[in-house]
Amino acid sequence: MTTEQNFPEKIPLFISRSNISTELNKTGSWRFVRPKYHEKTAPCSAACPAGEDIARIEMLSSQGRYRETLETILLENPFPAICGRVCFHTCETACNRSGLDEPIAIHGIERFIGDTAVRDNLTFSLERLPDNGKKICIVGAGPSGLAAAYFLTRLGYSCDVFEAETEPGGILRWGIPRYRLPDAVVNAEVQRIKNLGVKIICNTRATQNFLEEAKDRYHAFFIGCGHGRSLKMNIPGGNMALDGLDFLNRMRTEKTESLNNGTAAVIGGGNTAIDVARSLVRLGVKAILVYRRRKQDMPAFEYEVETAVKEGVKIMELFSPSSIAQDGGEYILTLQPMKRSGMETDTGRARVVPDGETTQALRVRRIFTAIGAEPSEPWQLPSEENAETVYLNHCAFMANNPPFLFGGDLTNPTKSVADAIASGKQSAMALDIFFKKGLNAITDRLNSCLVGNGPALSMERYLDGKRSSRNPDMVSYEDINVDYFSPAPRIKAESLSLSKLMNPFDEIETTFTIGQVMEETRRCFNCGICNACDNCRIFCPEIAVDLQDDQRQINLDYCKGCGICVVECPRNAMALEEEV
Amino acid sequence: MKKVLEGSHAVSEAVRLAKVQVLSAYPITPQTHIVEALSEYCSDGTMNARFLLVESEHSAMAAVIGASSGGARTFTATSSQGLALMHELLHWASAARLPIIMAEVNRALAPGWNIWMDQTDSLAQRDTGWIQLYCEDGQDVFDTTLQAYRLAEAINLPVMVVLDAFFLSHTFEPVDVPDQDLVDRFLPPFSPRIELKTSDPFAMGQMAPPNVYMEMRHDIQKAMEQVPDIFSRVEQEFAAIFGRSYGPVERVHCDDAQVIMVVTGTVASTCRKVISDLRSQGEKVGMLKLRMFRPFPTDLIRENLGSVQKVAVVDRNFSFGASGIFAQEIRAALCNRNGHPPVFGYITGLGGRDVTPEILAEIYWKTKNSALPENESVWVGLNE
Numbered sequence: 001m002t003t004e005q006n007f008p009e010k011i012p013l014f015i016s017r018s019n020i021s022t023e024l025n026k027t028g029s030w031r032f033v034r035p036k037y038h039e040k041t042a043p044c045s046a047a048c049p050a051g052e053d054i055a056r057i058e059m060l061s062s063q064g065r066y067r068e069t070l071e072t073i074l075l076e077n078p079f080p081a082i083c084g085r086v087c088f089h090t091c092e093t094a095c096n097r098s099g100l101d102e103p104i105a106i107h108g109i110e111r112f113i114g115d116t117a118v119r120d121n122l123t124f125s126l127e128r129l130p131d132n133g134k135k136i137c138i139v140g141a142g143p144s145g146l147a148a149a150y151f152l153t154r155l156g157y158s159c160d161v162f163e164a165e166t167e168p169g170g171i172l173r174w175g176i177p178r179y180r181l182p183d184a185v186v187n188a189e190v191q192r193i194k195n196l197g198v199k200i201i202c203n204t205r206a207t208q209n210f211l212e213e214a215k216d217r218y219h220a221f222f223i224g225c226g227h228g229r230s231l232k233m234n235i236p237g238g239n240m241a242l243d244g245l246d247f248l249n250r251m252r253t254e255k256t257e258s259l260n261n262g263t264a265a266v267i268g269g270g271n272t273a274i275d276v277a278r279s280l281v282r283l284g285v286k287a288i289l290v291y292r293r294r295k296q297d298m299p300a301f302e303y304e305v306e307t308a309v310k311e312g313v314k315i316m317e318l319f320s321p322s323s324i325a326q327d328g329g330e331y332i333l334t335l336q337p338m339k340r341s342g343m344e345t346d347t348g349r350a351r352v353v354p355d356g357e358t359t360q361a362l363r364v365r366r367i368f369t370a371i372g373a374e375p376s377e378p379w380q381l382p383s384e385e386n387a388e389t390v391y392l393n394h395c396a397f398m399a400n401n402p403p404f405l406f407g408g409d410l411t412n413p414t415k416s417v418a419d420a421i422a423s424g425k426q427s428a429m430a431l432d433i434f435f436k437k438g439l440n441a442i443t444d445r446l447n448s449c450l451v452g453n454g455p456a457l458s459m460e461r462y463l464d465g466k467r468s469s470r471n472p473d474m475v476s477y478e479d480i481n482v483d484y485f486s487p488a489p490r491i492k493a494e495s496l497s498l499s500k501l502m503n504p505f506d507e508i509e510t511t512f513t514i515g516q517v518m519e520e521t522r523r524c525f526n527c528g529i530c531n532a533c534d535n536c537r538i539f540c541p542e543i544a545v546d547l548q549d550d551q552r553q554i555n556l557d558y559c560k561g562c563g564i565c566v567v568e569c570p571r572n573a574m575a576l577e578e579e580v
Numbered sequence: 581m582k583k584v585l586e587g588s589h590a591v592s593e594a595v596r597l598a599k600v601q602v603l604s605a606y607p608i609t610p611q612t613h614i615v616e617a618l619s620e621y622c623s624d625g626t627m628n629a630r631f632l633l634v635e636s637e638h639s640a641m642a643a644v645i646g647a648s649s650g651g652a653r654t655f656t657a658t659s660s661q662g663l664a665l666m667h668e669l670l671h672w673a674s675a676a677r678l679p680i681i682m683a684e685v686n687r688a689l690a691p692g693w694n695i696w697m698d699q700t701d702s703l704a705q706r707d708t709g710w711i712q713l714y715c716e717d718g719q720d721v722f723d724t725t726l727q728a729y730r731l732a733e734a735i736n737l738p739v740m741v742v743l744d745a746f747f748l749s750h751t752f753e754p755v756d757v758p759d760q761d762l763v764d765r766f767l768p769p770f771s772p773r774i775e776l777k778t779s780d781p782f783a784m785g786q787m788a789p790p791n792v793y794m795e796m797r798h799d800i801q802k803a804m805e806q807v808p809d810i811f812s813r814v815e816q817e818f819a820a821i822f823g824r825s826y827g828p829v830e831r832v833h834c835d836d837a838q839v840i841m842v843v844t845g846t847v848a849s850t851c852r853k854v855i856s857d858l859r860s861q862g863e864k865v866g867m868l869k870l871r872m873f874r875p876f877p878t879d880l881i882r883e884n885l886g887s888v889q890k891v892a893v894v895d896r897n898f899s900f901g902a903s904g905i906f907a908q909e910i911r912a913a914l915c916n917r918n919g920h921p922p923v924f925g926y927i928t929g930l931g932g933r934d935v936t937p938e939i940l941a942e943i944y945w946k947t948k949n950s951a952l953p954e955n956e957s958v959w960v961g962l963n964e
Binding site (some may be wrong): 010013 | 734780781782
């Protein structure tokens with residue numbers, strides 16, 4: 001300090017200022033509307049069949065809080081690494097970011113979290129109710145059965161899962177090819193369920209007798225057997241076609257015979273047909289997918305269809321197989337051309353009818369069918385005899401003694417892994433409500449646990465967790481203050497080239513790097529949730545937003561209700577309400 | 581360390597070394613390079629400061645007024661139309677007694693659009709209560725900016741550091757840029773006398789009725805009157821550390837001069853050469869460079885010009901319907917003195933037109949060869 005620091009004392013400085021604190025002026029008395037912190041529901045979250053709190057998941061990831069991210073996912077979904085690979089991500093279709101540029105790569109981020117959890121052996125804490133002494137028998141260790149066991153265990157039940165195959169996983173292990181979902185990923189996430197104390201008994205095919213005997217030992221049953229038997233083509237020579245699902249199953253266990261340089265036809269337009277065709281490509285086979293409707297009518301997920309085409313699968317649309325004949329070591333597949341008839345129906349699929357008399361013949365080495373499947377035993381579906389049955393959107397509840405729940409593909413509106421998880425969760429909640437409050441309470445109680453306006457259910461809400469106060473109001477693109485966001489390209493995970501893989505059945509999509517996740521999660525609007533950006537506090541002209549221990553509170557003594565905080569909240573996590 | 585810097589970056593370097601905490605500006609040629617460098621310093625962490633993005637100069641000044649009220653050391657920069665847009669808040673900054681520093685790059689006002697050198701923009705703001713310092717070269721700009729912070733913070737008034745468009749703002753020269761610790765010795769952290777804090781809220785700038793308003797204005801003038809004394813002490817301290825000083829005015833060959841040419845900004849450099857040439861021809865000519873314009877150094881003007889035979893004022897500005905602004909002020913400073921010399925006013929170099937040695941020589945000869953000014957203002961260098 002120099003002597004010149006004394007200057008100021010000599011300089012007159014009479015300005016207009018108050019002598020008393022302005023805190024005396026309680027500007028809060030001017031208010032007729034008041035702001036409040038009001039978290040809402042992000043559209044991604046409501047679109048997720050498992051009801052994951054996605055806006056929060058992206059926020060936590062963007063802050064590098066991976067353990068908390070994992071815990072937030074595990075509240076609603078036991079399989080982030082699996083879903084991060086095979087889910088058809090309706091979340092991304094619903095994403096508000098599409099209004100600005102492109103949706104957030106939610107799917108890839110979930111995969112990163114799932115893989116990080118496994119690789120780093122992340123520890124997590126998960127709320128679990130005390131053991132209630134009730135035992136549940138679960139038939140089928142597919143995604144719905146495993147999910148049911150997972151959620152029931154967390155609700156205090158002890159679960160035994162019976163599986164006919166040698167290992168658990170169901171469709172995850174036997175239906176989805178390795179290049180989309182490696183065994184190690186399935187094993188790691190099934191292990192997490194085993195670690196909760198769920199017993200999985202393999203090589204045990206449940207029969208009606210088995211169930212009858214087990215009734216004494218269990219307080220309830222969950223049946224999630226899936227579609228065990230493929231549908232056959234009812235055309236001349238139809239028995240010469242091979243079953244696609246069976247082919248996929250064998251691909252998992254044994255080396256199939258070489259079909260090098262041959263051509264094979266795959267009949268069908270669903271995800272199984274695509275999986276069969278892509279597997280054939282990996283065996284060096286020229287795969288031709290034959291579908292009776294148009295390509296855009298295929299029930300297979302669009303992304304899968306596009307990838308198949310990129311990998312070399314040829315698609316013949318508007319052809320219906322009319323007969324199969326043998327010719328030497330090969331088959332002649334006769335195809336009837338089809339055409340669209342009439343307008344598209346509500347389901348988006350146009351009806352098709354034969355187009356002319358001229359058929360086409362296709363000479364191939366093999367023909368595979370993937371035209372659908374059905375349950376292998378009638379008891380795997382709910383029977384309506386002698387019991388009151390409640391049909392919910394993802395399961396059916398038969399109030400026998402003991403009660404039986406039916407879930408998974410056999411009751412789900414969409415046959416997907418995410419819907420199977422939704423089924424397991426809904427069944428677990430329904431059963432718990434039944435035991436605590438009776439059959440009639442189920443619907444109302446479930447409705448109180450919807451994410452947004454449903455249909456997804458939140459286990460966090462059911463357990464009265466921290467986020468239960470989240471308002472069901474959905475945040476739309478118009479609610480976002482997009483002035484705070486600049487267009488930024490969506491991050492894409494590296495896709496390996498099929499020709500460069502060591503083994504053609506190695507996984508083709510890669511996991512995001514940590515840098516990519518940082519970049520991508522920062523694109524997220526975090527619709528309807530507070531990410532502590534602090535705009536409300538910074539912009540408040542009355543400095544009426546108090547910040548203590550990371551919690552913001554509006555000081556109503558001074559808040560004059562101008563609403564600037566609500567307008568400047570980039571993500572609509574606040575609201576104005578009238579004073580009463 | 582000597583660096584080759586353009587005038588704009590001499591300002592930026594001084595602002596960096598002054599450890600300014602809050603900056604806000606809106607880009608306008610020829611000011612842009614100053615704030616471009618500073619915004620980079622803020623974003624790459626070279627400066628521990630906030631650069632507030634705004635939509636206009638009016639908001640830029642409002643932003644630094646807010647920051648300065650909160651006790652932060654502040655900076656902004658502008659030119660021409662931007663300065664004109666700030667006008668309302670220039671009054672606010674001085675009457676709130678805020679030590680804001682602004683670099684003002686002299687540029688002509690539109691229409692017609694003209695981005696070049698002209699002093700009318702800053703001189704039109706002479707009644708806003710800002711201290712104004714006019715710079716001659718890159719080193720001057722650097723040093724004046726640092727001195728401005730000491731001065732402003734000592735007397736609680738804002739300072740405008742004025743530099744010529746392009747001739748100074750975009751010209752590269754060697755500039756001695758000292759180390760941070762030397763600058764820290766000269767310029768300690770800002771300790772505001774009045775500081776708005778959220779923990780102790782009070783109102784500022786509210787109603788001042790007739791019974792107090794005049795006293796507030798009188799205080800601003802009393803502070804202005806203390807500037808010469810404090811500025812000379814600031815310069816002494818600056819000289820003790822950096823070995824350079826300038827003064828509010830600079831005399832060149834004034835002792836025996838019969839005609840003294842009054843100049844500002846980069847024209848001073850040209851004039852030094854002209855004076856030296858004329859002197860070698862035996863002409864008794866001197867030069868008075870005006871560095872401080874507000875407060876107007878009336879005493880120094882009287883002392884240096886009061887007894888000379890003739891004064892020739894070179895104005896790169898004009899007050900329409902009157903005369904060159906520097907000439908007006910010099911006439912006003914001298915008029916209450918007995919036997920004051922005639923003041924010849926010359927208007928030249930508007931809108932970036934060159935003020936060449938020939939023009940300055942012409943001004944000299946015109947003055948020498950006329951007993952009295954033919955007009956209040958004589959326009960020199962007009963196209964026929």
